[in-house]
Amino acid sequence: MSKEAAKIPDHRPNNGHKKIPLHDAIMSGLAVMHLKYPSLLRFDEDCKEKPDKLNNLKALYGVEQVPSDSHLRDMLDPIETRYFRKFFTSLFSYVQRSGRLKQFEYFEEGYLAPVDGTGHFASGSINCQECCVKKPDSKNPQYYHQLLGMCLVRPGKKEVLPLAPEPIIQQVDASKNDCEKTALKRLLENTSREHPHLKLVLNFDDLYSDGPTIRLVKSYNYSFIxxxxxxxxxxxxxxxxxxxxxxxxxxxxxxxxxxxxxxxxxxxxxxxxxxxxxxxxxxxxxxxxxxxxxxxxxxxxxxxxxxxxxVAKVMRGGRAKWKIENETFNTLKTQGYNLEHNYGHGKEHLATNFANLTFTAFLIDQIEQLACPLFQKALAAKKSKTALWHAIRGLFDWFLIGSWSDLLKAIIEEKSICIKGLISDTS
Ligand SMILES: [Zn+2]
Structure with missing residues (x-):
């Protein structure tokens, strides 16, 4: 992630010369989501009060300098959201290269991939250039952001693999609000461009089961339920x-x-x-x-x-649709991740960028659960995700951490005291 973050072009004059690198702002934002911080302010205050935090941020996220909460928002706001897609494609190719994508095989026709929309922001006052608006000419306009998500799932398998979510936001030159159906066109175009050989069985709710959507899906040679x-x-x-x-x-x-x-x-x-x-x-x-x-x-x-x-196999595939509603969106809203929390709305792309960072943090955790024996042991030791997130944050807050493996081993062995010093291993 750190390598991909470093490639995102700096939008500031003089390319941010002598300023906090954009990379550090992006990775700090990801750290906030990944460590399940309730607010940027809390993160900022903690970093100032506890100098060990900076060492830990460097060891775990490659962050050298942490911007203040308002500076972080200012730095993330102008970044075009499409740059965050690289996080998803590089994590996806890691899963592919490691051979673990095979665990998601279910249909001969392709990987089962539910698609669904969800809201992540609504307000009667706070708004940005990307907000969709209900009742724009009334006294009480309602501003909102949604996104269209797609995950690879397999019936009976706990983990899900989200691809980059498609923001449902005000489109340039659009005469009306963006919606799930138009976002689907962009989602399929982006997915087929980024994963040209990936065969998919897309899984939709009733809103999509019509002639034009089926034609669209088939035009990409995808299957559907x-x-x-x-x-x-x-x-x-x-x-x-x-x-x-x-x-x-x-x-x-x-x-x-x-x-x-x-x-x-x-x-x-x-x-x-x-x-x-x-x-x-x-x-x-x-x-x-x-x-x-x-x-x-x-x-x-x-x-x-x-x-x-x-028929039984197709039925199980159809029923796996709940994996995007429940195991993805609900998890992102209630299980430690704060998809609906307003970390700051910004004027340009901030709200959408924070949603992308939350999704990225979730994907990292899903891949850890899928592929990392230490993470699996730590989860088994703590018995629940909530308890594991709590333990990770506790160690991060109070001890000098050398690496993710040190942190997870400390949780497994329940010997947090063993984390003594910063070591060079940052794998
Ligand atoms: Zn907005």
């Missing part, structure tokens, strides 16, 4: 019922070893709706009942061929 509610797919449901009356629709059911009953009703090659008759989808209706009688019902459309052999 999309929720298709009856209220928004009247003609699709009628067409399936019509086919059913002619015995063209298949049914399949089984009870699994945990006592859950699963029912499937499916048919391949139906038009998504009347206005896009040439957009054919495979329709999968699903009901499950738990041993305690709890019912789950959903319907998806997909381009993956549905057979008795494939």
């Amino acid at each position: 999309m929720v298709a509610k009856d209220s928004s797919h009247v003609s699709l449901y009628e067409a399936v019922d019509e086919l059913d009356a002619r015995d063209k629709v298949s049914r399949y059911e089984f009870t699994d070893e945990d006592g859950f009953k699963h029912w499937f009703r499916f048919v391949n090659g139906v038009s998504i709706n009347k206005s896009h008759k040439d957009v054919l989808v495979n329709y999968l209706e699903y009901v499950s009942v738990s041993p305690k009688g709890k019912k789950y019902v959903n319907t998806w459309v997909t381009d993956i061929e549905l057979t008795e052999e494939s």
Whole structure:
């Protein structure tokens, strides 16, 4: 990360000569998110009060000088958000090179990748040039920022791998607010450019299951699984019922070893709706009942061929959509990360840049959990992420840390006192 941060061009006159390097501001911002600091001010005060912190920041994040909280905001605000994409691509290629991407393989058609939007800022007064605005001409305009996220997931696997999120923000020369659907066009364009050989099965909610979106997804040769509610797919449901009356629709059911009953009703090659008759989808209706009688019902459309052999797999892929809602967005808002917290809004790109740094911190932690035995042992020792973040912050605050491995070993061995001096290992 430190190497990528150093490549981001300095926007200041004279390239920031004799000033705090932009690299140090970016890595300080990342440290705030990664160490789950509640505010920039607290970080700033801690750095001033506890000189060991500077040693620790240097050892763990490569930071030599820490700007004050307001200076940090001023330095991060003008950076064009696209420069942060490199964090995501370099972390992704690390996972790829290490061979661990294979752990996410699920469908032959490609990696399962849920896509969804979420808000990370809303205010009636604070705003910037990138804010979208509800009721702009009223007395009470509402300013907001959202983003469109995409993660690689695998059913049954805890970790998720987010790709660079696409900001849903005011676009230059746009006559109306940006939205999830237009952000999707940019997300797919950026993803296919940065990962030209990556095959994906995109997983969407009902908002996206229409002709134009399916055409867009297929134009990149991606596959899809999309929720298709009856209220928004009247003609699709009628067409399936019509086919059913002619015995063209298949049914399949089984009870699994945990006592859950699963029912499937499916048919391949139906038009998504009347206005896009040439957009054919495979329709999968699903009901499950738990041993305690709890019912789950959903319907998806997909381009993956549905057979008795494939329906359960497609259903599990469809249900993995919650991994972006719950295991990604909810985690980023409630589990120590502060995606919705206002660290400072700025005038240009600050709010979006902070959201990107939060996502980057989350991705680093996910990769540590996936790939680092020391992190896995430390997590097992602390039993929960919240307890682990607390332990990391505690050691960072009060001891001189030489490296991440020293810090994690101290947590595993519960001998924080063993961290005695700054050593040169900063791996
Ligand atoms: Zn804004």
